[in-house]
Amino acid sequence: MFYRQAAIRHTSYDQTKKLYPIPFDKWLVVAVLLVALLAPFAMSGLYLNSYLLPWVIWSTAALSLNLLMGYAGQIHLGYAAVMAIGAYSSVHAMRLGAPFEFALILGGATAMIIGVGFGFTALRVKGLYLAISTLAVQYLVDWVLTHVPAIGGGTQATLQTPTPALLGFEITTDIGRYYLALGWCAVVTIFMLNVKRTGLGRALIAVREKDYAASVLGVNSYYYKLIAFAVSSFFGGVTGAILAFTFFGAVTPEQYSIDISIQILAMVVVGGLGSVLGSFFGAGFILLAPLFLNNMVTGLAEAYDFGVSRSVISHIPLILYGGLIMLFLLFEPLGLAKIYDNIRKYFLVWPFGFSRR
């Protein structure tokens, strides 16, 4: 019904290759973008700072990881470490006097160089072994952050971020910081939407499906895996820096711990591997569900006395969160993106659903 296909006729190949061949999809994206742009004016600081802003940033992180996991098929269990490298190097660069734009790019580049450096070793192996070696990288980075005072910031292990300034304008307001994060998110999203249509994207997908088969077709799988590692690490590094500059206002090792790595991984998987839309859904779900569950459970506990201690109640969100990840994997392995797709497909032919059978 909504996704009307009637009277849409493609007369050239360019038209069929469009990102959104169905007008409704296109207008939906435009509407979402408008909402995202206007949201800070309609929202209070609470919703902007603690829901929308982190959602945008974590979605960007999930998107960047999705390039590696969803497109190139490589597992990364230490993505927070990549983000940490980006964040710390850009904060240090700015403290040494580099302008913000340059510091961001430098952060991304450092993350890329170190990421690729590990990539050389890690990419000799695949699957489970790759996953575990990236886990080891996470621990190495954590160690450096807590034991090298010149990097981690010494006794307090905290570095305040300098005020970001874009093209000479200092960004000091909540709304400004939100737009900064949204802008970066838009860049990554557009890249991710389009990469599938390029030779690079097709090569990555070939490698994901079967690297031997890809080599037979003349795709150098090692080279393309490294490219995926490099681009994904660059995006991850910049996202880590954006996270520090816009959301936390400081960098500490806990912000980039193994827990965060696992959360981002969960976002990608729950959202849907290789799906741009899924990354947004996944980030929203993994990031916001514990917050809502926590508020809901605390609220319920205050309204009705369960007769159990508060520490038991506080474990309920953890249980629901772990349980929901398992349920998703068991019952909808393709993630939230697939659920959206099912709804969309249903409406695509509604009310003539019988035609699909």
Add this chain to the structure above:
Amino acid sequence: MDLDWWYIGELVVNGANAGLMYSLVALGIVLIYKASGVANLAQGALVMTGGYVVLALAYDAGLPMWLVIPLSMVILFFFGMGIERIALRRMAGQPLIMIIMLTLGLEILLRGIVPAVWDRGGESPIIPLTLPADSIFIGDMLINTSYLLGGVIAIFLVILFVYFFRTRIGVVSRAVSDDPVAAWSVGISVERSIALSWGLAAVVSAIAGALWGSIQGVDWTLSLLLLKAVAVAILGGLDSIIGAILAGFMLGIAENLAAGFLDDIVGGGTKELVVASVILLTILIRPHGMFGREDIERI
């Protein structure tokens, strides 16, 4: 620098025993990987569950220790089988990453449920395993009896498992791990064999939970043993039981020596460095580990 040989001996002996106790956790990962090719990242949480069950039986139910251990092993056996039946079996044939995520989800779930069910109000009680002495001194060398007990039990378990794989059920499990499709076609129940491996891994984690719980107390931090267990399993080869024991032995000694001599210089945390580097180096030089089988991939 003149070397203090008593000191080195002490580091080696205690490190080896502690390493063997890591092997105990790693054994669970190896058993499951051997049977089904799944890396169980919930093994840490299983060990924690084992610890809590032992604790509940010993403290809340007030049973004597000789009864608690076998009872908790039985409970955990069925618990492990249940996990396989409810969750893992449905995932057969899914991509590896999904199954890894499932075990991670299980880890989070167990970490939420278990401490909530047996809420200790912030305490982490130590499981009372009474030993005749805390320590044995040989010259100036101290031997930690808790670790010694753990090491002996770990070796004993490995011998047991080596024999287990020679029994009829063991041969069946080996057939399944060798080639599940071929095993299936000759009438072996692949599912039952994999379920058995989960049950056994859970039994091992009950023992590991009791031993580690007697040293560090029972709380959620028991689940953090996962990383060391993963390092041990990788170094030894993911599908080798003998490998897990030897790797634990080596890793324990290496990290204890490193911590003993390097902590002063770099300011701490050398054990993590050793564990992480062991993982990276093993994967770089010999990904299938010391005793693991090298897989031949076909298109």
Add this chain to the structure above:
Amino acid sequence: MFKKQLLVLMSTVLLTFAGNVIAAKEPIKFGLTLDYTKAYVFATPSFGQAIEDYVKYVNMKGGIDGHPIELLNSDHGNEPQRGIEAYERKKREGAIAFEHLSTPVSKAVLPKAMNDKVVMMQMLTGRADAADGEVFPYIFPVSPTYWAMAANIIQYIADNVKDIKKAKVAFTYLDYPFGQEPIPIYKALSEELGFELKLFPISLPGTDQSGVWSNIRRFKPDYVISWSFAQLHNIAMTEMKRNRIPVDKYISVIWISKNDLKSYGFEKAKGVKRVEGVVTGTDSPIVQDILKTLYDAGKGSGPRENVGLLYYMAAFTEMVTVVEGMRLGLEKYGAPLTSEKLKMGLESLKDFDAKGLMAPITITPADHQGGGKTRIAEWDGSEWVPQSDWNAAYSDLVWRVIKEHSAKYKSGQ
């Protein structure tokens, strides 16, 4: 008919919430966002219980000048982004002051609290240099910093060894910011006084300590100072016994309570020392009153055994201090109480000893620590017995380090 039932229901609900006093004036809201699930679970239940108890008690007595206190509870699981969400949410619900009991969360919220001018209490967690009120106007440790405790321990050692110049002090600590924090103080004091200091880091989660104690045995220290918490002390004491190091050489940071000694054995732990900033036990009149009015009536917020233990008393004392600050703020600047008035109220605390529960503190706009007085107590098998008077040793040195760090924070802006 239905209306009447509803009325009865509503009034019972109201009664359960407000106790037996129906307060007419608008409530003062305090954000209590704690970590019930992760690293701080060893202390959080008693900590939260104490604060809830005291708030109930104050409300039963009619609140602060008629204003009841309302706690806004939340769990942040020691995760910075959840802590920020909890902070923003509770701030919107009207909280004028916060306690997080988590160093990562305190650090993440700190820049926001400073920006929003919201009072943030950080008893025993967070940045130690927040004692410098000139740089951190809205952050209130109101308790001795770890640096002050470290200096006091060294003072105690200097008083109890024959010659401090020949003394050997081992410092064993959890190898992350919490444990690394006092190192500069120890290093500076070791240079000044001439004792030999050796560091023994324990890697996280701190449960594997056997190698460390083998080393300490060889170092043959006069005293071992330990910066760890809760069950980790058990492990340490077990290892000490193994290594035949007498347990009375062990001096712990504040995070050790009677409960933590239980599984090691009260009798065996005789001689263990700790540095403490509050009076523990149930002897003081205010605690007796809490037991009588709340626990005897079955209105306590948790198990009765927790009352009087260290974590309980630390939180209790903090809340007594906060309430006093609220009272002063209301009295001097009038209702409604805002963060700014609470800040000024806290800063006018003078020789306040929280009804005999701690050393008198005096908070000024420059000093948010309030004296930093602590004492050393020894476990005698059933109680902690004070070994010294309230004291703030080497406070010049401590303040020098505080100023150094806060200056660094300031320049980093």
